[in-house]
Amino acid sequence: MLDWTDSNCRQFHRLLSRHALLYTEMVTSAALVRGGARHLLTFSPAEHPVALQLGGSDPAELAQAARMGAEEGYDEINLNVGCPSDRVQSGCFGAVLMKTPALVGECLSAMRAATTTEITVKCRIGVDDQDPEEALPAFLDAARAAGIRRVTVHARKAWLQGLSPKENREVPPLDYDLVARMLAAYPDLSISVNGGIATLEQAKALLARGFDGVMIGRAAYHQPADILGAADAAIWGDERAPADPVEVAHKAEAIIAKHLERGGRLIGATRHLLGLFAGQPGARAWRRALSEMPNGTLGDYRALVAGLTERRAA
Numbered sequence: 411m412l413d414w415t416d417s418n419c420r421q422f423h424r425l426l427s428r429h430a431l432l433y434t435e436m437v438t439s440a441a442l443v444r445g446g447a448r449h450l451l452t453f454s455p456a457e458h459p460v461a462l463q464l465g466g467s468d469p470a471e472l473a474q475a476a477r478m479g480a481e482e483g484y485d486e487i488n489l490n491v492g493c494p495s496d497r498v499q500s501g502c503f504g505a506v507l508m509k510t511p512a513l514v515g516e517c518l519s520a521m522r523a524a525t526t527t528e529i530t531v532k533c534r535i536g537v538d539d540q541d542p543e544e545a546l547p548a549f550l551d552a553a554r555a556a557g558i559r560r561v562t563v564h565a566r567k568a569w570l571q572g573l574s575p576k577e578n579r580e581v582p583p584l585d586y587d588l589v590a591r592m593l594a595a596y597p598d599l600s601i602s603v604n605g606g607i608a609t610l611e612q613a614k615a616l617l618a619r620g621f622d623g624v625m626i627g628r629a630a631y632h633q634p635a636d637i638l639g640a641a642d643a644a645i646w647g648d649e650r651a652p653a654d655p656v657e658v659a660h661k662a663e664a665i666i667a668k669h670l671e672r673g674g675r676l677i678g679a680t681r682h683l684l685g686l687f688a689g690q691p692g693a694r695a696w697r698r699a700l701s702e703m704p705n706g707t708l709g710d711y712r713a714l715v716a717g718l719t720e721r722r723a724a
Contacts, residue, residue, distance in 0.1 A: 412436055412493070414631060419682040420457045421665045423630070425658045426638040429646045430630075432460045436490045438503070439466030439475035451482045461486035461530070465493065467503045467513060469520035480525035487525065489518060491533040491549075492604075494568040494578040505568040508537045508545060515552035522557050532562040532604070532625075535588055537570055542588055550596055562602040562625050563589045579605075579628075586616065593620050610637060610644045617645070632685040655686050656722060659715045667708055676711065677704035692721070 412435050420432045434453070441447040453460060462479040464487060466472045476487045491514055493504035507514050514531070521529045531553050536545035546563070553561055566582040573581055584606045592601055602623030603616055613624040630637040635655045642648035662683060669679040680700045687693040696718075703710045 414682075416682075417453050417457065418665055418669055418679045419631075420460060421454050422658070422662055422682050423634060423638050424457055425661050426634055426653045427641050428650075429642050429648065430638055431486070432457055433463050433488065434460065434484075436463045436465045436493060436504075437475075439464055439468065439471040442475045442478055443471045448478060451479060451484075453482070453484075455483075459485040461488045463488045463490050463532075464521075465490050465503045467507060467517065469513075469516045472517050473520040473524035476521040476527070476529065477524040480527040484527065486528050486530055487521060488562075489514070489521065489529070489531045491531055492564045492568070494534075494537075494570055494573070494575055505534050505537050506570060508534055508540065508549060508568070511549045511552035514549065515556045518553060518556035518558050528560070529558060530560040530562070531558055532564065534564050534566060534568045535585055537568045540567070542567060542585065546588065546592065547595065550592060550599065554596065554599060559598070560600040560602070560622075562604055562623070563592070565589045565603055565605045586619075590619055590621070610640055613641075614644065631682075633688045634685055635687070636689060655690070656715075656718050659683065659686060659718060663708070663712060663715065666711055670708055675704060676706045676708075677701075680711065692718075 415433060415435050423430070423432055437450045441450060451462065462484040464472060464475050464479070466475065472489065479487050490504060491507045518529060518531060533549050535542040550561065565584045565586050565588070568578050569582060586603060589601065589603050600622040602625055603621045604625035604627070607613055607616070607624055607626050608629040613626065616624050626637055639653050639655065642650070643652055666676070666679045670676065684697045684700055687696050699714050
């Protein structure tokens with residue numbers, strides 16, 4: 411979710427779900443260690459529980475980055491071995507590391523030695539011409555040998571040549587059955603599944619198959635009220651009333667205000683709210699209104715939200 415799940419986004423999402431584990435965008439270890447970009451780790455305490463997602467392939471560098479993330483207070487440090495984008499491949503990290511599980515094991519071992527914060531990993535079932543029946547177990551063997559206990563598997567191969575990142579999320583067929591077989595083969599691992607999950611009904615069905623968790627990306631972003639807003643009750647059995655999107659829009663004002671105080675543009679924060687009313691009456695008008703005020707003021711946003719309340723009361 412590079413360029414999507416920034417701190418503003420995560421703070422908005424936390425208004426919808428009290429329990430969901432939120433992930434940062436992928437931050438490269440090189441940017442933190444060699445680029446001095448520690449500001450990329452800044453987050454709000456309101457985001458907890460939140461995981462820092464790292465990209466990299468140098469064990470020592472990843473260890474230092476993991477230590478920095480732990481010092482900032484992240485609840486989990488996750489190594490991304492699933493992203494297929496061109497800029498990730500050129501840096502020799504992300505999904506291309508599926509080809510070198512031994513190196514991944516070294517990276518994970520170094521990260522674990524650097525901090526007591528839990529280290530986890532996200533992967534694909536294979537890349538390019540790899541046989542997933544061989545590639546995935548080889549990867550899980552390396553992760554387990556490094557002391558990792560929680561793994562998230564995107565249940566698709568990644569084709570590093572010939573498919574765009576978008577196509578890699580849609581074209582390679584899903585193989586939940588293969589990942590499910592890993593549950594029995596690796597009973598000591600906590601295995602979550604990712605890929606193609608668009609509803610909470612799908613998530614519940616996968617949990618019923620024995621998966622330890624379900625990761626939902628773009629559906630949660632584009633339909634946050636339907637996914638995150640309903641997840642606490644549907645997944646965790648939280649009996650408290652689900653978050654009301656109109657109330658979330660009101661509470662989001664404080665997050666937007668801080669963003670503007672830091673010199674950001676209004677759309678830089680409100681773009682994460684475009685889908686807040688997805689599937690509800692007025693959703694299109696809401697998206698259009700936000701999109702038409704990219705350089706607007708907090709007053710513009712406040713007036714828009716006040717209109718929501720007035721229409722509800724009418």
